[in-house]
Amino acid sequence: MAEIKQISLFVENRPGRTAKVAKTLSDAGVNIRALTIAEAGDFGVIRMVVDDPEKGYKVLKESAFTVSMTDVLAVEMKDTPGGLYEIVNTLGQSNVNVDYAYAFVTAKAQKAMLILRVDDIAKARKVLSEMGVKIATREEIQAI
Amino acid sequence: MSGYWDPHIERMPLEDLHALQEDRLKSIVRYVYDHSTFYRRRFNEAGVEPSDIKTLADITKLPFTRKVDLRDNYPTGMFSAPKSQVVRYHVSSGTTGKPTVVGYTKGDIETWSESLARAFTSIGLGSDDVVQVAYGYGLFTGGLGAHYGAERIGAAVLPVGTGSTERQIELMQDLGTTAIACTPSYFLHIMEVAEKMGVSIRNDTKLKAGIFGAEPWSLETRDRIEEATGIKAYDIYGTSEISGPLFTECYCKKGIHVWGDMFLTEVLDPKTGEPVADGERGELVFTTLHKFALPLIRYRIGDLSIMTNEPCECGRTHPRILRILGRTDDMLIIRGINVFPSQVESVLMNIPEVGDHWEIIVDRKGPLDMMSVRVELTSAGFSDKIGDLMKLKKKVSKELKAVLNIAAEVDLVEPGTIPRSMGKAKRVTDNRKI
Numbered sequence: 307m308a309e310i311k312q313i314s315l316f317v318e319n320r321p322g323r324t325a326k327v328a329k330t331l332s333d334a335g336v337n338i339r340a341l342t343i344a345e346a347g348d349f350g351v352i353r354m355v356v357d358d359p360e361k362g363y364k365v366l367k368e369s370a371f372t373v374s375m376t377d378v379l380a381v382e383m384k385d386t387p388g389g390l391y392e393i394v395n396t397l398g399q400s401n402v403n404v405d406y407a408y409a410f411v412t413a414k415a416q417k418a419m420l421i422l423r424v425d426d427i428a429k430a431r432k433v434l435s436e437m438g439v440k441i442a443t444r445e446e447i448q449a450i
Numbered sequence: 451m452s453g454y455w456d457p458h459i460e461r462m463p464l465e466d467l468h469a470l471q472e473d474r475l476k477s478i479v480r481y482v483y484d485h486s487t488f489y490r491r492r493f494n495e496a497g498v499e500p501s502d503i504k505t506l507a508d509i510t511k512l513p514f515t516r517k518v519d520l521r522d523n524y525p526t527g528m529f530s531a532p533k534s535q536v537v538r539y540h541v542s543s544g545t546t547g548k549p550t551v552v553g554y555t556k557g558d559i560e561t562w563s564e565s566l567a568r569a570f571t572s573i574g575l576g577s578d579d580v581v582q583v584a585y586g587y588g589l590f591t592g593g594l595g596a597h598y599g600a601e602r603i604g605a606a607v608l609p610v611g612t613g614s615t616e617r618q619i620e621l622m623q624d625l626g627t628t629a630i631a632c633t634p635s636y637f638l639h640i641m642e643v644a645e646k647m648g649v650s651i652r653n654d655t656k657l658k659a660g661i662f663g664a665e666p667w668s669l670e671t672r673d674r675i676e677e678a679t680g681i682k683a684y685d686i687y688g689t690s691e692i693s694g695p696l697f698t699e700c701y702c703k704k705g706i707h708v709w710g711d712m713f714l715t716e717v718l719d720p721k722t723g724e725p726v727a728d729g730e731r732g733e734l735v736f737t738t739l740h741k742f743a744l745p746l747i748r749y750r751i752g753d754l755s756i757m758t759n760e761p762c763e764c765g766r767t768h769p770r771i772l773r774i775l776g777r778t779d780d781m782l783i784i785r786g787i788n789v790f791p792s793q794v795e796s797v798l799m800n801i802p803e804v805g806d807h808w809e810i811i812v813d814r815k816g817p818l819d820m821m822s823v824r825v826e827l828t829s830a831g832f833s834d835k836i837g838d839l840m841k842l843k844k845k846v847s848k849e850l851k852a853v854l855n856i857a858a859e860v861d862l863v864e865p866g867t868i869p870r871s872m873g874k875a876k877r878v879t880d881n882r883k884i
Contacts, residue, residue, distance in 0.1 A: 314834030316832050316839075316864060317864065318867065344836050346836045346840060348861050349839070351834050353834055370866050371864070372827055372828070372829050372832045372864055372865055373829070373832075374829065374832050374833075374834060405835055406835070423834075
């Protein structure tokens with residue numbers, strides 16, 4: 307199964323940089339599904355899941371951004387108390403470390419989605435599937 | 451390997467070379483005393499006459515010449531030749547003060563061309579080569595200097611000058627450029643632009659040699675350029691006061707051959723003015739032995755280097771100077787510690803996560819000098835985990851500290867942020883008001 311590709315960007319912390327990223331993707335007709343910005347003083351890292359990661363990566367690279375693609379998991383969460391706990395607890399008990407995570411709610415599907423970067427993606431997929439957690443496919447993310 | 455341009459002179463036994471230097475030293479001292487009012491006054495003040503110079507060792511009796519003398523006697527007060535004999539002027543940019551004017555007789559241009567003809571031959575260039583001169587033409591000596599040297603060996607010269615980088619790369623392909631002469635920082639920019647244009651310097655051009663100078667650059671930068679493009683990168687050295695670019699390394703790359711029949715080179719302790727031992731670092735001092743419009747006696751150029759009199763593997767007997775650490779003018783004093791930008795460069799270019807362009811910013815916060823180094827993060831060095839980026843900052847900072855002995859703040863910036871240069875790169879912004 308094809309993993310979901312997250313786009314990550316290195317950006318300096320100055321006015322207009324995030325706008326430049328958004329404009330570049332918008333001009334290319336790439337739609338952002340989920341986005342998070344982690345900041346560390348003078349710089350930050352933008353991470354996002356988009357409908358067409360290959361195209362998004364290409365246009366950002368051409369605009370001279372420092373950009374990379376990372377495999378992440380997108381898992382469906384119950385939009386109720388305990389939804390997140392169930393997932394991270396399963397991973398923790400299986401010794402899978404979460405590097406970072408961010409969540410979003412889909413309007414159409416009315417589901418909460420959690421994007422996870424873990425140190426062992428195959429193992430995470432296995433233990434979560436065994437728990438009955440639904441893991442979204444690339445096609446599903448594209449179709450949201 | 452490559453042959454010699456002037457084998458008789460270039461391989462001259464040391465005793466013969468010293469005898470020639472001695473003759474020429476005596477003549478030039480007599481010549482400036484007779485023709486330059488400045489030198490006559492200077493020698494009189496020092497209580498020395500041309501007849502006191504009997505051997506090479508007597509050179510220490512002569513007073514020094516400094517850049518400030520050229521400025522004080524602006525424009526042509528130090529010249530020895532009458533105007534009728536001057537065929538060319540060059541004027542320095544005056545980045546560190548008032549401009550200085552240098553003049554050349556027909557013979558001086560000849561000597562300058564010969565110096566570079568020897569140098570270019572020593573890196574294997576000849577009449578089959580196409581030399582793209584991407585130094586500035588005009589008042590700056592780089593362009594015309596390299597131009598005359600390359601023409602002298604019969605190479606085809608492509609006098610592009612600086613700028614129009616895309617056009618440079620197209621011409622390089624269309625005319626089959628085999629060697630390029632420019633500042634190392636401009637070549638790094640050319641590499642970057644070529645990549646954007648989808649041109650591989652290694653596969654799509656015939657470039658085999660780069661002749662890089664006019665600013666200090668590190669061995670680490672050489673490695674990067676050579677690895678990325680497959681060319682051989684050679685150091686070229688000189689300064690406008692003594693003509694312009696004059697000397698390069700030979701194909702052995704074990705120091706720059708400074709032609710002893712044209713220049714007498716001393717290496718002195720910058721503080722005491724006393725000679726250092728062979729192989730020790732000091733300030734370069736040049737006496738022009740065969741230059742007549744503006745001869746200079748014991749000119750303190752301000753560059754720090756090491757000289758060796760050991761003959762080179764290539765068979766040339768003339769002294770060699772090692773890579774220039776920096777000009778004393780470029781040295782920063784930060785919290786009382788001497789820092790050369792070239793030291794910063796050599797640290798950075800050893801760290802693969804860091805790009806080819808960088809800059810130093812010095813500020814004063816209260817009583818303390820603060821140095822920060824801005825480096826571009828390469829795609830290869832990018833991890834989307836913040837922790838990894840913080841670790842990289844610490845690593846760069848730690849390696850700088852190990853070499854410079856002072857703490858430097860490291861800022862990671864996006865590629866393309868640091869200004870690119872077509873000529874001499876401006877690597878330092880000093881915001882201190884002293």
